[in-house]
Amino acid sequence: MSSEPGTGAAAVDERRRSLPDRLRVDIFAVWPVAVMILIIVTTALRSSRYLTVFNFENILSQIAPLGIVTMGQAVLLISGGLDLSVGYNIALSSIVTGLLLEHGYPLWLAIAAGVGAATGVGFCNGVLVAQNRAHPFIITLGVSIFLFGLDTQLTGGAPVNDMKGLYTAFGGNLPAGFPFFGLPSLAIPFVIVVLLAFAFLRWTPLGRRAYAIGGNEEAAYLSGIPVKRTKIYLYTIMGAIVGLAGMCLAGEINEASFNLAQNFELESIACAVIGGTALFGGRGGAFRSLQGVALWGIVLNAIVFAGLSSNYQQMALGAIIVVAVMVTRAQR
Amino acid sequence: MSVAANVTLVDLGSVCRFGLLSLARERAVAERFVNELSITTSSVDTPVRNLSGGNQQKVLLAKALTAEASLLVLEEPTQGVDVHAKAEIHRIVRDLAAQGKGVMVISSDVRDLLLFVDRVIALRAGRIVGDTVAADTSYAQLLDLTVGAAGAAA
Numbered sequence: 070m071s072s073e074p075g076t077g078a079a080a081v082d083e084r085r086r087s088l089p090d091r092l093r094v095d096i097f098a099v100w101p102v103a104v105m106i107l108i109i110v111t112t113a114l115r116s117s118r119y120l121t122v123f124n125f126e127n128i129l130s131q132i133a134p135l136g137i138v139t140m141g142q143a144v145l146l147i148s149g150g151l152d153l154s155v156g157y158n159i160a161l162s163s164i165v166t167g168l169l170l171e172h173g174y175p176l177w178l179a180i181a182a183g184v185g186a187a188t189g190v191g192f193c194n195g196v197l198v199a200q201n202r203a204h205p206f207i208i209t210l211g212v213s214i215f216l217f218g219l220d221t222q223l224t225g226g227a228p229v230n231d232m233k234g235l236y237t238a239f240g241g242n243l244p245a246g247f248p249f250f251g252l253p254s255l256a257i258p259f260v261i262v263v264l265l266a267f268a269f270l271r272w273t274p275l276g277r278r279a280y281a282i283g284g285n286e287e288a289a290y291l292s293g294i295p296v297k298r299t300k301i302y303l304y305t306i307m308g309a310i311v312g313l314a315g316m317c318l319a320g321e322i323n324e325a326s327f328n329l330a331q332n333f334e335l336e337s338i339a340c341a342v343i344g345g346t347a348l349f350g351g352r353g354g355a356f357r358s359l360q361g362v363a364l365w366g367i368v369l370n371a372i373v374f375a376g377l378s379s380n381y382q383q384m385a386l387g388a389i390i391v392v393a394v395m396v397t398r399a400q401r
Numbered sequence: 402m403s404v405a406a407n408v409t410l411v412d413l414g415s416v417c418r419f420g421l422l423s424l425a426r427e428r429a430v431a432e433r434f435v436n437e438l439s440i441t442t443s444s445v446d447t448p449v450r451n452l453s454g455g456n457q458q459k460v461l462l463a464k465a466l467t468a469e470a471s472l473l474v475l476e477e478p479t480q481g482v483d484v485h486a487k488a489e490i491h492r493i494v495r496d497l498a499a500q501g502k503g504v505m506v507i508s509s510d511v512r513d514l515l516l517f518v519d520r521v522i523a524l525r526a527g528r529i530v531g532d533t534v535a536a537d538t539s540y541a542q543l544l545d546l547t548v549g550a551a552g553a554a555a
Contacts, residue, residue, distance in 0.1 A: 272422050
């Protein structure tokens with residue numbers, strides 16, 4: 070953003086940047102892909118069962134709910150915000166839907182209520198963040214703790230174990246007769262959300278305003294952007310995305326419970342950051358964040374193929390997050 | 402954000418088609434302002450933070466112009482700007498005035514201010530201490546009004 074007059078001394082004219090400089094930026098942007106290729110090649114050489122359609126379908130369905138949330142989280146991060154309530158908000162949407170299904174309400178009504186509940190929470194997050202000078206970190210953390218209590222209260226701690234039609238829809242692969250038949254059904258909402266996030270950030274005024282607010286909120290305000298209203302819109306959209314992820318996750322594993330999506334808030338932030346989205350706003354994108362999600366899924370899966378315990382998954386992911394942050398800083 | 406994204410930010414509606422941004426229109430608008438204000442940049446895709454201070458200032462001016470307001474209020478428009486860019490900002494402000502637009506410049510660089518404004522209102526401790534035609538006012542007079550004895554008496 071161009072808010073600071075008089076930064077002439079520090080400014081560098083684009084034309085004066087040397088060619089290696091420009092190439093380095095591109096290497097920074099694609100490093101997750103390079104690491105992915107490295108992991109895929111080494112794992113494929115070690116195991117003949119690795120490079121199969123079945124395995125990659127498995128990765129895809131495993132990563133789809135987190136990937137959907139990551140797209141929304143990336144948009145919020147770009148706007149200088151974030152949402153720590155996604156884990157228990159996903160749980161809330163699944164619980165609302167699950168309880169309604171349990172009481173015999175039709176599927177469409179249960180889904181509408183579940184997604185609606187999550188969207189409502191997103192709207193509340195937006196209003197609280199917009200009206201408050203406190204950082205969204207602490208506001209959405211508070212909402213998250215509130216939701217944890219609400220989720221446990223609604224279920225009495227016991228999960229809903231039959232998601233009925235939702236399980237039929239998202240629990241398996243696309244049936245014969247569908248386009249892309251055989252693919253995990255979760256791939257459909259995932260791909261749609263990624264494309265929508267890309268289009269949103271590139272072609273909508275709201276997406277452009279997200280970049281402007283994240284780049285420099287003061288400058289965005291002075292440029293006549295309705296900062297508060299924009300934030301409310303963005304958090305509400307995040308709520309709807311979270312609701313969709315809740316339907317996907319609950320359908321996939323046929324369960325609704327308060328711990329359905331534990332750690333999703335931090336994992337979605339991590340995926341977006343691995344993909345090069347700036348933690349404090351202004352930079353990032355849908356496809357870049359998708360790279361982070363893909364690397365996440367590939368690493369989780371490769372560790373299983375290496376015969377290592379899930380403890381190593383956590384260690385590897387932790388290391389990748391630290392490297393990602395260092396790479397993003399070096400890129401500046 | 403790029404030069405193009407910055408220039409169109411104030412009035413995004415003007416570069417939209419069917420509610421979506423037209424990147425082609427955006428480039429066209431940005432390129433028009435880059436030419437009109439002679440902003441030195443390798444392209445309209447260059448991030449604004451990579452521009453020199455004077456050119457950043459001109460991008461801000463372009464943003465203000467897209468609002469197509471009849472009155473512009475510029476605060477310290479020549480601060481941190483090199484001599485060449487200062488002269489261009491003077492020219493742009495004169496052009497705007499010639500088009501019949503009102504331009505109010507707030508500046509502490511009094512010597513520079515006298516070079517391109519018509520009327521000077523001097524303030525001292527929040528009160529008006531002088532209201533003169535710039536062409537008839539010297540730097541010394543203005544200095545005397547704002548920080549010297551003349552202003553203290555007024």
